[in-house]
Amino acid sequence: MTTTLPTVRPPTLRDVAREAGVHPATASRALNPATRSLVNGETVTRVQRVAESLGYRPNPIARSLKTSRSATVGLVIPDLTNPLFPPIVRGIEDVLAPAHYNAWLVNTDNDPDREDSLVDSLRSRQVEGLIVATARLQHPLLDRLLAEGVRMVLINRRTASGSIPSVTADDANGIDTAVAHLARLGHRRIAHLAGPQDTSTGVVRRRAFLQAVRDHGLADEPGLVADCASWTEDEGARALRELLDAGREFTAVVAGNDLLALGCYDVFHERGISCPLDLSVIGFNDMPYLDKLRPPLTSVRVPHYEVGAEAARMLLEGLTDPSRHPRSILLPITLVERASTAAPAAS
Amino acid sequence: MTTTLPTVRPPTLRDVAREAGVHPATASRALNPATRSLVNGETVTRVQRVAESLGYRPNPIARSLKTSRSATVGLVIPDLTNPLFPPIVRGIEDVLAPAHYNAWLVNTDNDPDREDSLVDSLRSRQVEGLIVATARLQHPLLDRLLAEGVRMVLINRRTASGSIPSVTADDANGIDTAVAHLARLGHRRIAHLAGPQDTSTGVVRRRAFLQAVRDHGLADEPGLVADCASWTEDEGARALRELLDAGREFTAVVAGNDLLALGCYDVFHERGISCPLDLSVIGFNDMPYLDKLRPPLTSVRVPHYEVGAEAARMLLEGLTDPSRHPRSILLPITLVERASTAAPAAS
DNA sequence: CCGGGGTCCGCAATCGATTGCGATACCGGC
DNA sequence: GCCGGTATCGCAATCGATTGCGGACCCCGG
Numbered sequence: 001m002t003t004t005l006p007t008v009r010p011p012t013l014r015d016v017a018r019e020a021g022v023h024p025a026t027a028s029r030a031l032n033p034a035t036r037s038l039v040n041g042e043t044v045t046r047v048q049r050v051a052e053s054l055g056y057r058p059n060p061i062a063r064s065l066k067t068s069r070s071a072t073v074g075l076v077i078p079d080l081t082n083p084l085f086p087p088i089v090r091g092i093e094d095v096l097a098p099a100h101y102n103a104w105l106v107n108t109d110n111d112p113d114r115e116d117s118l119v120d121s122l123r124s125r126q127v128e129g130l131i132v133a134t135a136r137l138q139h140p141l142l143d144r145l146l147a148e149g150v151r152m153v154l155i156n157r158r159t160a161s162g163s164i165p166s167v168t169a170d171d172a173n174g175i176d177t178a179v180a181h182l183a184r185l186g187h188r189r190i191a192h193l194a195g196p197q198d199t200s201t202g203v204v205r206r207r208a209f210l211q212a213v214r215d216h217g218l219a220d221e222p223g224l225v226a227d228c229a230s231w232t233e234d235e236g237a238r239a240l241r242e243l244l245d246a247g248r249e250f251t252a253v254v255a256g257n258d259l260l261a262l263g264c265y266d267v268f269h270e271r272g273i274s275c276p277l278d279l280s281v282i283g284f285n286d287m288p289y290l291d292k293l294r295p296p297l298t299s300v301r302v303p304h305y306e307v308g309a310e311a312a313r314m315l316l317e318g319l320t321d322p323s324r325h326p327r328s329i330l331l332p333i334t335l336v337e338r339a340s341t342a343a344p345a346a347s
Numbered sequence: 348m349t350t351t352l353p354t355v356r357p358p359t360l361r362d363v364a365r366e367a368g369v370h371p372a373t374a375s376r377a378l379n380p381a382t383r384s385l386v387n388g389e390t391v392t393r394v395q396r397v398a399e400s401l402g403y404r405p406n407p408i409a410r411s412l413k414t415s416r417s418a419t420v421g422l423v424i425p426d427l428t429n430p431l432f433p434p435i436v437r438g439i440e441d442v443l444a445p446a447h448y449n450a451w452l453v454n455t456d457n458d459p460d461r462e463d464s465l466v467d468s469l470r471s472r473q474v475e476g477l478i479v480a481t482a483r484l485q486h487p488l489l490d491r492l493l494a495e496g497v498r499m500v501l502i503n504r505r506t507a508s509g510s511i512p513s514v515t516a517d518d519a520n521g522i523d524t525a526v527a528h529l530a531r532l533g534h535r536r537i538a539h540l541a542g543p544q545d546t547s548t549g550v551v552r553r554r555a556f557l558q559a560v561r562d563h564g565l566a567d568e569p570g571l572v573a574d575c576a577s578w579t580e581d582e583g584a585r586a587l588r589e590l591l592d593a594g595r596e597f598t599a600v601v602a603g604n605d606l607l608a609l610g611c612y613d614v615f616h617e618r619g620i621s622c623p624l625d626l627s628v629i630g631f632n633d634m635p636y637l638d639k640l641r642p643p644l645t646s647v648r649v650p651h652y653e654v655g656a657e658a659a660r661m662l663l664e665g666l667t668d669p670s671r672h673p674r675s676i677l678l679p680i681t682l683v684e685r686a687s688t689a690a691p692a693a694s
Numbered sequence: 695c696c697g698g699g700g701t702c703c704g705c706a707a708t709c710g711a712t713t714g715c716g717a718t719a720c721c722g723g724c
Numbered sequence: 725g726c727c728g729g730t731a732t733c734g735c736a737a738t739c740g741a742t743t744g745c746g747g748a749c750c751c752c753g754g
Binding site: 059061070081086087102104124125262289294295296 | 473643
Binding site: 040 | 734741
């Protein structure tokens with residue numbers, strides 16, 4: 001009977017080699033599919049059998065040190081609790097996993113300083129690439145990283161230059177679809193709650209909105225657009241109140257995203273506004289459980305899982321084939337019609 | 348003018364040492380707060396200055412290899428897209444970060460095989476401990492890990508033996524509070540949608556429900572409890588339909604969690620049931636955006652962020668002080684009263 | 695002037711795996 | 725029987741940082 005030692009050190013490659021009667025180098029080659037052909041077939045099976053019986057598991061730390069590959073990518077997002085991101089993260093992980101890559105997640109809370117130090121820590125962890133969801137139009141950190149040759153892919157948002165590969169939804173098309181839907185219902189005066197104008201999503205959707213109202217021959221007044229300082233319910237509520245208090249006339253609002261739209265719901269409740277009777281609302285992103293809201297929120301659906309998956313694929317491509325030319329892709333959106341939009345009340 | 352070389356190798360400790368005119372060992376000690384006292388003060392500042400100017404960043408891989416500490420813990424959850432988990436993850440990360448630890452996240456999708464291989468991969472990544480949110484009452488994998496001395500903390504759910512340290516909400520108290528609330532409103536016949544009976548949350552809440560209805564002198568009939576095979580909207584809807592179709596009489600339902608409660612909403616819509624006029628509902632967890640539902644869902648609030656934070660703290664304690672005795676803690680719950688509960692209609 | 699005790703620092707081994715290079719053996723061909 | 729070639733495998737360096745041990749040196753008391 002073999003008694004287990006008090007501290008069982010996990011077996012190393014040396015242990016396997018010794019047990020199999022070969023040099024560690026040979027054991028290494030036998031266990032590595034890429035170099036296995038350099039070793040005699042019988043030796044390979046012997047080593048494998050020993051490795052199996054000893055429960056040998058290669059130490060990825062040691063391997064990383066030697067090969068200087070960490071098999072991890074950094075994932076920089078503002079805040080995981082924003083329901084937007086979990087599906088994206090899943091998409092990323094589901095693509096990375098088969099490639100034996102892992103994602104390292106950090107939350108910046110939209111704080112550039114925090115972002116700086118977090119990216120720093122990611123890099124010191126030797127991540128091989130970055131997937132970044134916090135891009136601002138002017139983003140010195142990202143410029144620097146690009147200059148340093150750090151592999152990365154932006155998601156959701158882009159920088160002004162557009163020189164960094166990215167995966168985003170077709171924002172402009174989404175807004176146009178939303179406006180078209182409202183126009184078809186009979187709305188002529190539509191307001192827009194624009195997101196932060198230091199993000200590409202904010203400005204692209206804002207610009208697309210202005211373009212869309214012109215294209216559809218609707219009321220085209222600057223006063224119908226209110227800017228929000230952040231993508232939060234509070235800001236959405238504040239902006240809508242601002243429009244209302246300024247006496248703007250409109251029968252529908254296209255919110256820059258779902259959270260801004262949720263802020264509108266608060267105002268509806270607060271001021272006894274009936275949605276969609278008095279006011280129609282459209283969100284953007286189609287985050288989970290929107291169908292359970294009061295009323296269910298019409299929204300522009302963005303394929304978040306695919307955004308993540310596509311970004312991960314693109315990053316992996318860039319890592320395995322550095323010559324690969326960077327590109328940016330737009331993913332198609334769809335309008336999900338629910339009960340927060342209806343024909344305007346006859347006035 | 349200094350021209351940058353095409354490939355700039357990040358500076359190593361050797362580079363710093365050479366530049367500062369000392370041995371790498373000395374540089375290492377100078378840079379490490381714990382051993383800094385062994386080095387002359389002037390030397391320390393000189394090394395630090397050089398390190399700073401060269402932009403030296405210690406290679407954590409090399410360090411891990413030598414110290415055999417990875418500074419990472421594994422986080423095993425069923426599915427990140429369940430809104431329950433993001434706050435937990437944040438809580439964990441916010442505690443881990445100051446300790447310079449990181450979390451490695453995996454989604455099991457409630458698939459034991461997947462879980463097996465994912466835990467395997469985590470262990471081969473040398474995680475120092477595990478935070479596990481997928482515990483089932485009978486859980487061979489966890490038993491094995493425990494026997495192997497793997498440090499871990501369970502969250503949300505526990506195993507039957509209870510011998511693994513855990514952080515959970517005070518489920519029993521939560522259910523009792525929910526039932527008490529309904530009783531106070533005048534409900535006498537309350538149904539319960541019980542979660543999967545292979546999880547501690549499922550059985551604890553179920554048992555607590557039966558106890559509570561007895562304690563409050565309410566209708567105590569086995570027929571008023573319906574089991575759900577999973578914590579999903581679909582199962583919640585199915586279970587409620589089952590109760591309805593069986594002709595059970597009840598004026599309120601205590602759902603095992605919020606998702607089951609959301610399933611009830613689908614049935615309300617489907618069958619023209621008015622909530623809370625015809626039927627009151629209480630959820631469990633108080634996941635985000637419940638206040639925006641139609642009607643806003645009354646729910647038992649669980650401090651998810653704290654669950655994560657507490658679990659991370661406990662795991663860190665166990666890692667730094669292995670002699671520390673394992674314990675399990677219950678976090679207090681609170682009832683969040685919203686509009687899905689009201690007095691029963693006079694019959 | 696010698697020895698004990700500190701302070702400061704260098705030497706070299708070590709963590710575990712990978713890999714370029716060289717050594718050995720064996721094979722077939724001439 | 726000799727030689728170029730190939731198949732296998734071992735040697736040793738290497739990745740970058742940490743750390744036990746010991747050496748050099750200085751100060752001071754006896």
